[in-house]
Amino acid sequence: MSAILEVENLQAWYGRTQALHGVSFSMEPRGITTILGANGAGKTTTLRAISAMIRTAGTIRFDGARIDRKATEDIVALGVAHVPQGRGTFMELTVEENLRVGAWARRDRSGVAEDFDRVYRLFPVLLQRRRQLAGTLSGGEQQMLAVGRGLMLRPRLLLLDEPSLGLAPLVVQEIFAILRRINQESGVTILLVEQNARLALALADRAFLIETGRVVMSGASAELTSDDAIRRAYLGY
Amino acid sequence: MDIFLQQVVSGIATGGIYASLALALVMIYQATDVVNFAQGEMAMFSTYLAWSMLNAGVPYWVTFFATVALAFLLGLVIERLVIRPVESAPILSIVIVTLGLLVIHNSIAGWIWSYIQKPFPSPFPSRPVHMGPIIVGAHDIGEISVTLIVLLLLFAFFRYTPVGLAMRAAAHNPVSSRLSGIRVSRMLMLGWGLAAAFGAVAGMMVAPIVTLEPNMMGGIQIYAFAAATLGGFTSPGGAVLGGIIVGVAENLVGTYVRFIGTELKLTVALAIIIIVLLVRPRGLFGRAVVRRV
Ligand SMILES: Nc1ncnc2c1ncn2[C@@H]1O[C@H](COP(=O)(O)OP(=O)(O)O)[C@@H](O)[C@H]1O
Numbered sequence: 001m002s003a004i005l006e007v008e009n010l011q012a013w014y015g016r017t018q019a020l021h022g023v024s025f026s027m028e029p030r031g032i033t034t035i036l037g038a039n040g041a042g043k044t045t046t047l048r049a050i051s052a053m054i055r056t057a058g059t060i061r062f063d064g065a066r067i068d069r070k071a072t073e074d075i076v077a078l079g080v081a082h083v084p085q086g087r088g089t090f091m092e093l094t095v096e097e098n099l100r101v102g103a104w105a106r107r108d109r110s111g112v113a114e115d116f117d118r119v120y121r122l123f124p125v126l127l128q129r130r131r132q133l134a135g136t137l138s139g140g141e142q143q144m145l146a147v148g149r150g151l152m153l154r155p156r157l158l159l160l161d162e163p164s165l166g167l168a169p170l171v172v173q174e175i176f177a178i179l180r181r182i183n184q185e186s187g188v189t190i191l192l193v194e195q196n197a198r199l200a201l202a203l204a205d206r207a208f209l210i211e212t213g214r215v216v217m218s219g220a221s222a223e224l225t226s227d228d229a230i231r232r233a234y235l236g237y
Numbered sequence: 238m239d240i241f242l243q244q245v246v247s248g249i250a251t252g253g254i255y256a257s258l259a260l261a262l263v264m265i266y267q268a269t270d271v272v273n274f275a276q277g278e279m280a281m282f283s284t285y286l287a288w289s290m291l292n293a294g295v296p297y298w299v300t301f302f303a304t305v306a307l308a309f310l311l312g313l314v315i316e317r318l319v320i321r322p323v324e325s326a327p328i329l330s331i332v333i334v335t336l337g338l339l340v341i342h343n344s345i346a347g348w349i350w351s352y353i354q355k356p357f358p359s360p361f362p363s364r365p366v367h368m369g370p371i372i373v374g375a376h377d378i379g380e381i382s383v384t385l386i387v388l389l390l391l392f393a394f395f396r397y398t399p400v401g402l403a404m405r406a407a408a409h410n411p412v413s414s415r416l417s418g419i420r421v422s423r424m425l426m427l428g429w430g431l432a433a434a435f436g437a438v439a440g441m442m443v444a445p446i447v448t449l450e451p452n453m454m455g456g457i458q459i460y461a462f463a464a465a466t467l468g469g470f471t472s473p474g475g476a477v478l479g480g481i482i483v484g485v486a487e488n489l490v491g492t493y494v495r496f497i498g499t500e501l502k503l504t505v506a507l508a509i510i511i512i513v514l515l516v517r518p519r520g521l522f523g524r525a526v527v528r529r530v
């Protein structure tokens with residue numbers, strides 16, 4: 001199987017400050033990979049670099065074609081959905097409008113209608129609240145909305161940045177269960193950034209660890225779970 | 238009583254004019270977070286284009302829609318050439334750029350068409366309409382109707398079309414919008430185009446009343462600001478109602494408060510702006526603006 005995402009020697013800058021110093025990894029189609037690392041390690045930056053939200057060097061291939069010179073909007077149109085850290089909810093729009101925005105890059109009307117049904121089936125609470133302003137939702141509901149917005153693209157690759165941030169453990173478990181279901185049912189490849197390493201390693205099949213903008217360890221989730229250093233630093237036992 | 242009613246009705250009529258310009262202000266503010274001080278002058282400039290077409294013998298309604306289209310293009314071009322370069326600059330720079338646009342439009346119009354007042358025709362009949370004891374000009378009724386139609390179109394556009402939704406999304410959350418594939422800068426440009434188009438409508442409705450000259454929008458722009466502030470810069474419907482309230486208040490104060498008379502009427506607008514900003518900065522119908530940092 002050929003890789004759906006191949007990142008080679010990726011560097012990224014905020015102004016003059018370099019935040020990524022040559023990150024490389026690749027992802028198989030239908031897989032779930034998680035990026036672990038401490039605060040400020042460069043996880044969010046990696047996702048932003050893939051979506052062309054910041055200045056980068058190095059190569060990024062999506063489905064075999066270079067995307068590192070493309071504009072964000074064109075990368076999205078190829079089927080890369082990015083649910084940003086902090087959820088990126090459109091607070092002043094209704095729940096349904098938020099989902100509609102997620103489908104903006106698509107032109108297949110009937111497919112969009114199907115995906116509305118699918119998202120509402122995955123997150124029934126969004127159906128209940130579809131005419132409400134998104135700003136009135138709870139944190140967990142907003143995270144569901146953010147994932148739903150990403151799914152409305154019918155993405156081939158879903159980038160998720162800390163979906164558990166600030167949520168109660170039960171809500172987090174519910175969301176992670178749905179992510180697994182999404183991955184299994186529709187075969188969406190997921191690249192997941194997560195602080196909660198235990199949950200992330202349980203969901204993902206592969207993982208890598210970033211420290212100050214460099215990949216310091218990578219492998220199957222099971223390998224990393226049993227690694228002593230990882231256990232001490234990120235799993236806490 | 239009749240005088241009172243008469244003043245209210247003609248206040249509503251002038252209020253309609255403030256409302257249509259206020260609508261254009263709110264439109265740009267909603268779409269781009271910028272308060273465009275040149276809105277009135279852009280409207281004036283478009284009205285001169287209409288005047289030139291009419292002078293060349295083009296029928297009124299052809300001129301009307303051609304002017305709206307031209308103004309739309311002008312708005313796009315101005316955004317692309319003048320606003321976009323300072324888009325990410327501090328808000329003060331953008332304010333200064335729109336003030337610069339104000340001056341430039343004014344002087345170019347004066348240079349091309351001179352500062353001599355020109356009559357501008359109304360598409361509506363000139364005979365007044367009697368409604369019981371009060372008399373209303375047909376132009377007033379027509380102009381209010383046009384404003385309401387524009388408001389309805391605007392509402393429908395933002396509420397029911399995908400592009401309208403994308404424009405709102407882009408204004409509220411540019412980063413998330415880009416991550417959803419929306420070309421944010423294109424939406425901002427479109428916002429300027431639409432506002433310029435609505436401004437042109439306002440200009441063509443005002444000109445028959447105040448007669449066309451480069452400074453015709455000066456006072457009106459201040460009333461429009463008062464209207465938009467009162468209604469809330471985030472609410473198109475509020476801007477229209479705000480315009481009507483301001484128009485009526487201006488007329489009543491001018492009639493009944495002796496020392497204000499017609500000369501000091503403009504201070505009513507400033508007073509409204511200041512009071513609203515002090516008491517209820519979001520206006521009557523606006524959302525509280527939450528600044529994300
Ligand atoms: N907008 C920004 N401007 C400047 N530096 C930033 C910005 N965002 C992140 N950084 C820096 O880049 C590095 C990586 O940050 P980030 O990718 O957000 O880390 P995390 O792994 O927590 O997601 C950090 O040193 C951070 O301070």
Ligand SMILES: [Mg+2]
Pocket residue numbers: 043044045085
């Ligand atoms: Mg982060």
